[in-house]
Amino acid sequence: MQRRNSLAAAALLMVSALGLSGCAGQSSTAVADVGAEPEFSGSLSILTKFAGEPLQPYFEDLAAEYKELHPEVEIELIQETDQSIKDKTKTLTASGALPDIYFSWTGDWAENFVGGGLAADLTNVIAPGTEWGDTFGQASLDAFKYNDKYYGIPLYNNGKFMGYNKTAFEEAGVEVPTSFEELIESCQPLREAGYEPIAFGNKDGWPGLHYLQQLFAYNVPAEVLQADFAPETAELNHEGYVAALEQFKTLVDECTDSGEGTNGVLYTTAQEALAGGSAAMYYQEILEFDTVTADGNALTPENFGIFKLPVPAGAEGDPEAIEGSPEGYLINAKSPRAALAVDFMKFVTAPENAATLSSPPYGQPSAVVGAVTPETSSEVVHAGIDQVNNASQVVVWLDTVTVPEVADAWLAGGEAIISGSSTPEQVLESVRNASNAAK
């Protein structure tokens, strides 16, 4: 009975979303005037990706402070997790109930909202050269640039690094690897020293894509890679893809304890393995650095180090590339309170709030210039952002940079490589088919 209810709920959710779209979705034709003088009254709705500890209080505190400054303004926070926000955003979009301000990744994800006329053009207020725009790094602003217009407010930068336990490395007598091959070689001594060399959980599929995207950047020339993200120009026949898939399989087999069962392990379980001191390494985002070394964890900030996933020998891509991208917020183009929304986001990205965001326990390196310093942020967060800023290019997450059908094919392919049910060639063929179908 419960089963029936669940499916009925899912179907009703979809049907309602579709149905509501007819009456609410596209009813508003007003175009947001983001440059207008804000009227400090009414209710402002905000969809964040800050649910759960330790992030949840950040926007709650900001909302309370903003309300103190503007008592007539009510702020309605909808806080979601990294996992749930995708569904929530799409449901709200389909039902024409997008909030005034909503979270977005860069790449194809944000482009959908821009193309659909759901993201306000913020060029007049945030483009480089404007007062607000000049507070951000230009690369962060450019990440939300489409058709020469600026649509996003980058809140924090992000990048992916191998975090490691210095004590484990010392006990195993291994150095920080300088090549992919050295990384693989270090796994056996670490295992002999009593550590799981690399903790890895891929139950949700996307952690595997993060490895793959960094390896693709190393193995496939940048211009080929960029062309392959768009189905219209994709060929997906560079030999670097197969090499990267093979390297990924080697890493899973040689360096993880879960091996072919990695798809059955939660990402958070892997994170806890490093934080708890049982794993020597774990591939993670800058946003997680302060989490794995939080008070109470076996891994302390002093014992925690980071390095970029090392480059494989003979790779034909860009060895200086790093995977990551800023994440930020869009303003609903149909919001009647767009000017107020802009004012709130200016408040959120004010220097003192940007510094708070970059500090423990939040550890989200703000995209605001000067917010991440050795004084305001933990040592590793600062070091990570420094590397991101100095990278030759930042390659956007594989699951948001390309169209959903292709991302889905990579997702299934990554799982198939881990479980050993498909060869790299078979995976690449399935992705090519998905890309061709999406043209």
Added chain:
Amino acid sequence: MLTVEGTRTRRARVPGNPSPVQQTPSRKSGFRKVLGFTWVLPALLTLGVFVYLPLVQNFGFSFLEWDIYSGSQTFVGGDNYAKLINDPIFWSALGNNVLYAAVSIVFQVCAALVLAAIIESVRRERWRRALRAVYFVPSAISLTVAGLLFYFIYEPNLGLLNFILKNVGFGALAQPWLGQESTAMMSVIAMSQWQGFGYSTLLFAVAIQRIPSELYEAAAIDGIGTIRRFFTVTVPLVREMTGLMTIVTISGAFQVFNEVMVMTSGGPNNSTQVLGTWLYRSGFVRNDFGYAAAIAMVIFLVTLVIALVQLWITHRRRVEW
């Protein structure tokens, strides 16, 4: 009252009789009909708006290609259905639903009936009650919670199942149960059987309790053994419940969603996709809402047929004794 109305009716049949006398009852009954209709109108409206209108709308959406971002809707005829026929994941998902149904019939109908018969054959009432409770407890747990619980039981490194296998000398059987395509679907189905088994058993127990004890006593006097008694007395006399449970079980197997979402999200490599999760993924992950609507129509048609069979069975003459 009936007599009076009957008299009036007879009068009304007389040719040339004045009309006022004729109109009174029909106006009254007409008013009653309207009044009665107004009472059920809210329920009809609710049913129409929240059940039938979405169904009709969904059918319409299955012929569209719809971009939720721009709101543009393009009529594509039967393209979504053609795509469905050529989609290997759809067929794999359908196959998983059929597998789900087959295993569920074995456990939730056949095995549950056997277990119910065993429980009901226990002489001591106290033990009977205790056994019913023990088997029913998993059914009281929500599917989401049960899914999460089994997710941790199946965890390859820290999970209880592999821990037990390794510690009783069957370490070679330890598997990444949910992490590999060969075992993931059956692992999810196994959890589902654990969860639903007690409920089916309880329903069969109730059906067995309705069988007159004289029949069992007569069988015992004739020297019929336990197993033959089960096949000659119990099975025929719970036929109605067996039919109902079979239909409900098959119908439920085609609507499975929660446990798959919680435990595997359809992975790895789409090996545990069922129609419900593939609908969800097509709509909410791949933004292909028209295609998702077409999948929803398939689920609707399958469950409609099953529901019609169910109605037919429940309207058949009941077993009398």
